Amino acid sequence: MAKKSYDWVAIKLEFVKSSLSTRDFAEAFDIPYSTFSKKVMREQWENERKQIGSKLEAKSIEKSIENRADELSEFETTTLKAIRIAQSDIIIKISTCEKAGDMKSLTSSLVDLQKVYRLALGASTENQATGTTTDFSQWLESIDNGELGTGRSSA
Known part of the structure; x- marks a missing residue:
């Protein structure tokens, strides 16, 4: 049986944006868990996900502060x-x-x-x-x- 090919770039983008666990994501995208978890650990996708989450949180706080400043100014x-x-x-x-x-x-x-x-x-x-x-x-x-x-x- 031939080995299945995956579009890892697209999968990585979806994984980093999602909040699913590694196991749930692998099941949702029909990827063997062991294959997926090795890829995630080897390429540190979890770290990227956390960094993006932190950046989104900081951006959200910044936007909230700007909105409040605008309201206060008005x-x-x-x-x-x-x-x-x-x-x-x-x-x-x-x-x-x-x-x-x-x-x-x-x-x-x-x-x-x-x-x-x-x-x-x-x-x-x-x-x-x-x-x-x-x-x-x-x-x-x-x-x-x-x-x-x-x-x-x-x-």
Whole structure:
């Protein structure tokens, strides 16, 4: 009886891509187990299968990270846009505000939005220009004391 010829290149490609055991693969492709297992061990097909599996896993993780980064970027863009709109609305209301209590509430909201904006950009919530919020706090205090626009100063 003549020895059966196999397309080992095609078989190897299928084996490396599959998750079947050596025995199950040999049975599925009608190859004698001893012949197939010797070929797999001699040419280290199992190692190639593991390397490909590791590469696929790494690629999958990389793709997942890219997708999450895209989602986060889109979320941040939407958030920053919403903050800018809210800030614009508050600034308009501040310009028409007459009561000191309302003014303080609006400016506090503005400070909160500024902090959220900075956090969204990955910056500190403190005033980056001066390192403190002292000047703004004094301004809020003067509003609270009814001194805004009267020419009086709290200093």
